[in-house]
Amino acid sequence: MKTARIILVYLAAALAAAVCGVLFGAARIPLSEFIQDDALNPIVELRIVRTAAAAVVGASLAVSGLVFQAVLRNSLAEPYLLGVSGGAGLGAAGAILLGFGAWGFMSVPLFALLGAVTANVLVFAAVRRRTAEELLLGGVMIGTLASSLLMVLITFSHSRDMAGVVWWMLGSVQNVDPARQLAPAAVLLCATTVFLLFRAGDVDLLTFGPEYAWNHGVNARVMTVVLLALASLLAAVTVSMAGIIGFCGLVVPHIVRRLHGGSHRKILVPAALAGAVFLMLADILGRVASPVRELPVGMVTAAVGCPVFLWLLNRSRAGS
Amino acid sequence: MRRLFSLLCLLAVFCLAACSDERKSAPDGVVSLSPALTELVCHLGQEKRLVARSTACDWPESVKKLPTAGDFTEPELERLLAMKPALVVSNEFVNPKDADALRQAGIAVELHPCDGFDDYREWVALMGKLLDCPREADSELKRANDRIAEFEVELKNAQNKPLRALYVIWDSPLLTAGADSLPDAVGRLAGLENIVKTETGYPSISLEFVLKEDPDVIVWFAHGKDWKSNPSWGGIRAIREGRVLIPRDDSALLRPGPRIFDGIADLKSDLETMFAGRESAGDAQE
Amino acid sequence: MKLTAEQLVYTHPGAREPLLNGVSLEIAPGRIAALLGRNGSGKSTLVRLMSGYLNPDSGSVTLDGRPVSEWSPAERVRRLAVVQQHVSIPLTDYTVRETVAMGLAGVSRLSGALSPEQSDRLEHTLELLELTELSGRLCGTLSGGERQRVFTAAALVRSPGLLLLDEPTSAADPAVTRKIVSLLRRLAPEVGILVVTHDLQLALDCAGYVMLLHGGRIAAEGNPADVLRPENLLPVYGCPFRRYDCGGRPVILPE
Numbered sequence: 001m002k003t004a005r006i007i008l009v010y011l012a013a014a015l016a017a018a019v020c021g022v023l024f025g026a027a028r029i030p031l032s033e034f035i036q037d038d039a040l041n042p043i044v045e046l047r048i049v050r051t052a053a054a055a056v057v058g059a060s061l062a063v064s065g066l067v068f069q070a071v072l073r074n075s076l077a078e079p080y081l082l083g084v085s086g087g088a089g090l091g092a093a094g095a096i097l098l099g100f101g102a103w104g105f106m107s108v109p110l111f112a113l114l115g116a117v118t119a120n121v122l123v124f125a126a127v128r129r130r131t132a133e134e135l136l137l138g139g140v141m142i143g144t145l146a147s148s149l150l151m152v153l154i155t156f157s158h159s160r161d162m163a164g165v166v167w168w169m170l171g172s173v174q175n176v177d178p179a180r181q182l183a184p185a186a187v188l189l190c191a192t193t194v195f196l197l198f199r200a201g202d203v204d205l206l207t208f209g210p211e212y213a214w215n216h217g218v219n220a221r222v223m224t225v226v227l228l229a230l231a232s233l234l235a236a237v238t239v240s241m242a243g244i245i246g247f248c249g250l251v252v253p254h255i256v257r258r259l260h261g262g263s264h265r266k267i268l269v270p271a272a273l274a275g276a277v278f279l280m281l282a283d284i285l286g287r288v289a290s291p292v293r294e295l296p297v298g299m300v301t302a303a304v305g306c307p308v309f310l311w312l313l314n315r316s317r318a319g320s
Numbered sequence: 321m322r323r324l325f326s327l328l329c330l331l332a333v334f335c336l337a338a339c340s341d342e343r344k345s346a347p348d349g350v351v352s353l354s355p356a357l358t359e360l361v362c363h364l365g366q367e368k369r370l371v372a373r374s375t376a377c378d379w380p381e382s383v384k385k386l387p388t389a390g391d392f393t394e395p396e397l398e399r400l401l402a403m404k405p406a407l408v409v410s411n412e413f414v415n416p417k418d419a420d421a422l423r424q425a426g427i428a429v430e431l432h433p434c435d436g437f438d439d440y441r442e443w444v445a446l447m448g449k450l451l452d453c454p455r456e457a458d459s460e461l462k463r464a465n466d467r468i469a470e471f472e473v474e475l476k477n478a479q480n481k482p483l484r485a486l487y488v489i490w491d492s493p494l495l496t497a498g499a500d501s502l503p504d505a506v507g508r509l510a511g512l513e514n515i516v517k518t519e520t521g522y523p524s525i526s527l528e529f530v531l532k533e534d535p536d537v538i539v540w541f542a543h544g545k546d547w548k549s550n551p552s553w554g555g556i557r558a559i560r561e562g563r564v565l566i567p568r569d570d571s572a573l574l575r576p577g578p579r580i581f582d583g584i585a586d587l588k589s590d591l592e593t594m595f596a597g598r599e600s601a602g603d604a605q606e
Numbered sequence: 607m608k609l610t611a612e613q614l615v616y617t618h619p620g621a622r623e624p625l626l627n628g629v630s631l632e633i634a635p636g637r638i639a640a641l642l643g644r645n646g647s648g649k650s651t652l653v654r655l656m657s658g659y660l661n662p663d664s665g666s667v668t669l670d671g672r673p674v675s676e677w678s679p680a681e682r683v684r685r686l687a688v689v690q691q692h693v694s695i696p697l698t699d700y701t702v703r704e705t706v707a708m709g710l711a712g713v714s715r716l717s718g719a720l721s722p723e724q725s726d727r728l729e730h731t732l733e734l735l736e737l738t739e740l741s742g743r744l745c746g747t748l749s750g751g752e753r754q755r756v757f758t759a760a761a762l763v764r765s766p767g768l769l770l771l772d773e774p775t776s777a778a779d780p781a782v783t784r785k786i787v788s789l790l791r792r793l794a795p796e797v798g799i800l801v802v803t804h805d806l807q808l809a810l811d812c813a814g815y816v817m818l819l820h821g822g823r824i825a826a827e828g829n830p831a832d833v834l835r836p837e838n839l840l841p842v843y844g845c846p847f848r849r850y851d852c853g854g855r856p857v858i859l860p861e
Binding site: 025026027042043045046047049099105108163164167168172174175176177178179180287290291292293294 | 490492493494495516518519522523524525526527528529531532544546549550551552554555556557
């Protein structure tokens, strides 16, 4: 299939998922009530923001995961690897538990972003030879340290605050500020995607290892750091607005690669759109399955993603 | 062999506990690791028996002078063992093994939940026995029953339908109080009806559900959080129209202790003030 | 066009002794140079130093008079192509055509599309290495020798002036080896070539210049017929060799 046609198919799927995201939810609203008193029904407005947030977060995670897997040449790589999840968790928990939450709605997301970026920078600073393998190990170490510190913070906390932290860690697209969070995240996603489209050849070459990339004109050391930092930033921004959502960044790139081959120029946009579709559907599923109690979307993605991933794994064994 | 030994140990502990019970001498060293129980002990006139409290115990003011021996539900074992109190009371321990450790050191431990009025009555009776103050306990039981009955009568005579309320425990994520929770019971006596009926405990509920239910009033227990700051809440009518009630002292309402009835009365009068004006305004418009 | 290494010293991180200790060599069009030596003697490391992927402790590598590390990557690879001995297998497979085209992507990477001239070069290179029929296959389904040819094609597709080959025939059958030898001979007038190999016969057959790497230094260098003698090979490989004459073509074999 031609790249353009593939993208059109994914775009159609994303649009369909977005429409479903606005039509379905906990409440049943007839189309006639979408507009109330010359204004958008607040429930519909909520669904639009939520669906858009799911799309941006899903796409960001998929793009980030795609870059991580390509550059680290590891099929288990995911966007949070280089300290992002642990750092963000620590930042958010610190903000909640130390009472900075009272500074306003944005304080927790900002602290999460700060934590994620700090942990990420720490990984790059602590690892001297920044090869993929060593960055991976450094990331796991710093991430584990951050998670342990987070656990320490949690044991010192009161149960109400703890619930807030745990919920935040599970991931949810319910509480997203469209102007202060969603819009900047969307801009970052678009900018990163355009940059990656220009550099897709470099990403392709890096999948053969840094020496091969160097021999074909890629400054492998610099590009590895640039790409991983960019992918981590993308993940950190999603974490700051929606918490930690597993499986999206791991499973979606694998599926898209398997379906359309390895050339990143061809699969970048499809992967982003597939990530958006995946998270929008997971969010709709959670909303419809549990209308009163909010299901964390990270739980839904794990419940859907885990069997899909195992199926994929076994299929690839059989194929090779 | 080891099992037999631990069984014997357990037996010995039980015997000790039984003996001390029989002698009926009220223990002097009492540690309360629950704010509600601390309040109850003081309310029964037994504050002099308290030797330590939890970090969360802050009422009455005088208990703040006592040393702390742990957080709410989390005893500091070593400090407690050094203190050698006769009795430790709490609602639950995060680590249930802590209770065994204390009992093995010869410290009596009473761990019972206190999530509603029935639990409270049971605790009052138990404290009467434990602290050897049956008369005070009886009068507190009577007071509690009378006040609850009073609220029930007022409820029955109320002319308006109960106001539909959302109890906010935490704002992001939205944690609320479910059907069997203390805020639910407290709010009912104050003339409120919880919009959350199918979920129990303290669930996180979907914003869409709140928008659909369109509560009349929001009771804000998210201490220290600003109800105006969360942009995704703008769609909730009660938020837009400012029908958010912040309890004067949420510890009185969230702690199943002796102050809870005054807390309910306060909540009720605050609700009446909040809606009296509005209702008459609404009537005038109609 | 010229690639010159002078007095290279290189020590692996953490190692006590330097692996290479004062190695100099020069690659220029018109000549095929062969580099021989035992396993672990530093041949592949020398290639990595000459490509600029590794930096020497001391000494210099210059491409056309300028340190190789100072060239912009795109300008460098337009002149200098390297075929590694081992290439990591990517997570997902590319087709043969995609993989060879990536050799061009390094030169012009802004748009994904190839210019007509680049397309011609791609087809020509595929043909040169007899990959046209395999061009739609996924690299993962190829044999080791076939994959080696794919990576050689990816290096040659930019028409570089200098070519470093690290054991290009290690996975090739005799027929393919013969074809590679004739290909190198054909390229030699315009392309400076360095072949790292364990195949003494390959060196005798196609190289115009041979270097024996031993103990971190060049133990012997010069004309293949002069260098590849039993008395030179014994100290390097630690085993006796004998030279035979097969109708005017020298053959050297371990005894």
